Amino acid sequence: MLLRVGELARRTGLTVRTLHHYDDIGLLKPSTRSDAGYRLYRRQDVARLHRIQALRSLGMSLADIGTLLDQPSPPLSTVIERQMRLLEHQIVQKTQLRDRLANLHRQVVNGEEPAMDDWLKTLELMTMYDRYFSPEELDRLPLYQADNARWAEWKDLVKEAEALLQQGTSPASSEARDLAMRWMAKLERDTAGDPALLEKLNAMHANEPDAQEQLGISTRVSDFVMQAFAEYKLTFYRRYLSDAEFDLMRENYPQCMHEWPPLMARLRQLLEQGTRPEEPAAQQLAREWLALLQRFAGDDPATHQKIRQANEQEPALKDSTWMNDRMKDYLGQAVASLTAG
Amino acid sequence: MLLRVGELARRTGLTVRTLHHYDDIGLLKPSTRSDAGYRLYRRQDVARLHRIQALRSLGMSLADIGTLLDQPSPPLSTVIERQMRLLEHQIVQKTQLRDRLANLHRQVVNGEEPAMDDWLKTLELMTMYDRYFSPEELDRLPLYQADNARWAEWKDLVKEAEALLQQGTSPASSEARDLAMRWMAKLERDTAGDPALLEKLNAMHANEPDAQEQLGISTRVSDFVMQAFAEYKLTFYRRYLSDAEFDLMRENYPQCMHEWPPLMARLRQLLEQGTRPEEPAAQQLAREWLALLQRFAGDDPATHQKIRQANEQEPALKDSTWMNDRMKDYLGQAVASLTAG
DNA sequence: ATTTGACCCTCACGCGACGTGAGGCGCCAG
DNA sequence: CTGGCGCCTCACGTCGCGTGAGGGTCAAAT
Numbered sequence: 001m002l003l004r005v006g007e008l009a010r011r012t013g014l015t016v017r018t019l020h021h022y023d024d025i026g027l028l029k030p031s032t033r034s035d036a037g038y039r040l041y042r043r044q045d046v047a048r049l050h051r052i053q054a055l056r057s058l059g060m061s062l063a064d065i066g067t068l069l070d071q072p073s074p075p076l077s078t079v080i081e082r083q084m085r086l087l088e089h090q091i092v093q094k095t096q097l098r099d100r101l102a103n104l105h106r107q108v109v110n111g112e113e114p115a116m117d118d119w120l121k122t123l124e125l126m127t128m129y130d131r132y133f134s135p136e137e138l139d140r141l142p143l144y145q146a147d148n149a150r151w152a153e154w155k156d157l158v159k160e161a162e163a164l165l166q167q168g169t170s171p172a173s174s175e176a177r178d179l180a181m182r183w184m185a186k187l188e189r190d191t192a193g194d195p196a197l198l199e200k201l202n203a204m205h206a207n208e209p210d211a212q213e214q215l216g217i218s219t220r221v222s223d224f225v226m227q228a229f230a231e232y233k234l235t236f237y238r239r240y241l242s243d244a245e246f247d248l249m250r251e252n253y254p255q256c257m258h259e260w261p262p263l264m265a266r267l268r269q270l271l272e273q274g275t276r277p278e279e280p281a282a283q284q285l286a287r288e289w290l291a292l293l294q295r296f297a298g299d300d301p302a303t304h305q306k307i308r309q310a311n312e313q314e315p316a317l318k319d320s321t322w323m324n325d326r327m328k329d330y331l332g333q334a335v336a337s338l339t340a341g
Numbered sequence: 342m343l344l345r346v347g348e349l350a351r352r353t354g355l356t357v358r359t360l361h362h363y364d365d366i367g368l369l370k371p372s373t374r375s376d377a378g379y380r381l382y383r384r385q386d387v388a389r390l391h392r393i394q395a396l397r398s399l400g401m402s403l404a405d406i407g408t409l410l411d412q413p414s415p416p417l418s419t420v421i422e423r424q425m426r427l428l429e430h431q432i433v434q435k436t437q438l439r440d441r442l443a444n445l446h447r448q449v450v451n452g453e454e455p456a457m458d459d460w461l462k463t464l465e466l467m468t469m470y471d472r473y474f475s476p477e478e479l480d481r482l483p484l485y486q487a488d489n490a491r492w493a494e495w496k497d498l499v500k501e502a503e504a505l506l507q508q509g510t511s512p513a514s515s516e517a518r519d520l521a522m523r524w525m526a527k528l529e530r531d532t533a534g535d536p537a538l539l540e541k542l543n544a545m546h547a548n549e550p551d552a553q554e555q556l557g558i559s560t561r562v563s564d565f566v567m568q569a570f571a572e573y574k575l576t577f578y579r580r581y582l583s584d585a586e587f588d589l590m591r592e593n594y595p596q597c598m599h600e601w602p603p604l605m606a607r608l609r610q611l612l613e614q615g616t617r618p619e620e621p622a623a624q625q626l627a628r629e630w631l632a633l634l635q636r637f638a639g640d641d642p643a644t645h646q647k648i649r650q651a652n653e654q655e656p657a658l659k660d661s662t663w664m665n666d667r668m669k670d671y672l673g674q675a676v677a678s679l680t681a682g
Numbered sequence: 683a684t685t686t687g688a689c690c691c692t693c694a695c696g697c698g699a700c701g702t703g704a705g706g707c708g709c710c711a712g
Numbered sequence: 713c714t715g716g717c718g719c720c721t722c723a724c725g726t727c728g729c730g731t732g733a734g735g736g737t738c739a740a741a742t
Contacts, residue, residue, distance in 0.1 A: 356730085358731080359728080359730095361729095362729055377737050377738085402727075403727080
């Protein structure tokens with residue numbers, strides 16, 4: 001019952017080279033050699049090889065197999081669980097990849113072979129998202145899973161904005177304000193109403209001029225929309241404020257627009273962590289929130305009161321983007337406990 | 342707008358080494374170098390890198406990306422489809438692997454950590470199956486997807502057979518015949534009634550003495566069961582035949598047992614291919630079938646008629662293993678057209 | 683003017699599981 | 713004794729980089 005390599009290879013479906021390799025790395029050494037130096041395998045070697053093949057079929061590395069087989073009492077279930085987790089992860093990865101490819105393929109087929117350029121632009125956007133968002137975040141980011149229709153909507157919005165810019169329309173005009181409202185509503189929907197996602201998205205666009213170009217969102221366009229959105233909200237504050245108050249706010253409010261998302265994100269995080277409004281972290285947030293308020297509304301408590309009133313009574317402000325009632329309540333409590341304490 | 346490697350690496354999330362590598366293999370060469378030899382990347386280089394990253398995110402190899410990007414009009418959908426097929430295949434593979442692992446894991450957990458040996462034996466069996474059956478066949482092979490209960494049933498059967506052998510029981514005894522009947526019924530179920538699978542299974546067991554030992558099915562045991570199954574069937578033929586006919590059959594029938602599966606497999610294949618019974622291939626099969634019949638029943642047509650009668654009237658023979666009515670009809674037609682022609 | 687420290691260069695080995703020769707011996711049949 | 717097959721060892725190639733080693737470059741701080 002002594003087998004030479006070729007014979008063993010034939011019977012196990014491996015190649016001779018593979019058996020040589022196993023010999024080299026010490027995974028399976030033939031128990032004898034012939035006078036001429038031929039490898040001679042005994043029954044026990046064959047048995048070990050069978051085990052090796054079995055464990056290999058689980059995707060285990062040769063090194064792992066070696067240590068496993070040389071241990072007297074291998075930690076079976078631990079090893080299996082590790083392998084399963086590894087596989088599970090790979091399956092998820094590849095499935096996501098395949099789905100994305102399927103999407104892109106549909107696009108290519110339906111769209112009558114768009115130019116390589118367009119197709120690659122979409123793809124480049126997705127890989128940028130990959131860099132800026134974790135896999136879990138990507139799962140929650142509707143923009144990432146967007147289909148062609150949704151991208152088309154964005155392109156239309158951008159085109160609309162470009163047209164307004166071309167005509168030299170003011171951000172304060174009703175057309176611009178209307179556009180900004182729709183823009184932000186869509187943006188809120190496409191970030192799943194999560195200010196943290198919005199913030200990352202902003203960071204991405206700030207860092208990657210190329211990303212904006214993929215969609216046609218130039219800096220000019222996004223500045224314009226931001227301005228117009230500020231104007232949109234200002235119209236609702238108008239009748240709650242005196243002329244002086246409004247002038248102050250009108251001057252400073254637009255510059256503060258980009259400061260909200262980080263604060264909202266932190267607010268939401270505190271809420272989700274279950275931090276109570278009296279705790280220091282919440283109070284710190286409240287302080288920063290008030291500081292921001294003061295930057296565009298001055299430090300008169302009466303003015304602040306008016307703004308709060310507007311926020312509560314104006315439907316457009318009440319359903320403010322990226323903020324829900326729970327967040328507002330929480331903020332209110334934090335502010336109250338701050339001023340009380 | 343000239344970027345050095347470090348800057349480009351930071352902005353793309355790659356490492357400097359990766360960019361060096363891309364340069365080495367000619368995938369992305371910086372369009373300029375500084376006097377000191379520093380790599381300097383232009384906008385167009387960055388654009389190309391974005392494309393590279395995009396295609397990489399699809400799991401494409403660097404070589405493929407290179408040829409793709411250097412072509413003037415890349416065959417987009419072909420490439421995508423190829424990638425998708427590749428991914429699909431990997432997903433299926435890994436999923437099967439994970440499922441198998443899950444099964445094995447259950448076994449380990451429920452079975453109170455069986456000895457590594459037992460566990461590995463099961464695993465070794467599965468890898469042997471992998472070698473002898475194609476993935477599609479494995480899908481159709483119930484034995485392969487067997488759970489512990491089913492394996493336990495087989496072990497019980499084997500134990501039963503071993504006990505009979507120990508006691509020196511004759512294969513012609515009623516206990517042996519009953520066991521053989523149950524054995525074959527289970528075997529038919531576990532090969533999905535497909536004689537082709539049965540044949541491969543037989544081939545595997547013939548080539549791999551180790552495989553038999555995993556289940557405890559030694560050559561002695563399988564020979565015994567085969568004998569007993571012949572005896573089982575013979576009991577039903579008994580009362581249709583004269584003493585002389587039966588003696589002849591009794592002597593030769595057992596030796597012919599292992600010749601049926603290949604014929605049945607070919608029969609089934611012809612049927613599935615839609616080959617008509619008058620065609621040469623079917624007639625050739627009919628000839629071989631008759632030749633086999635003659636080997637254990639002689640060449641008297643009257644005897645053959647009696648056997649056919651038994652096959653039709655005896656329920657135990659009628660529901661003969663691995664043969665269904667369509668196969669029998671087809672065979673009958675082939676034989677008829679052979680004798681008529 | 684020099685030193686520091688961050689950045690850049692090339693060269694080259696390493697991984698994991700073998701594939702693929704090259705060059706040379708052993709063994710058996712004709 | 714010769715041809716053919718199987719065996720041996722040695723060693724490079726694969727793929728996508730990681731990880732140093734050993735040494736220049738450049739701007740700011742001393």
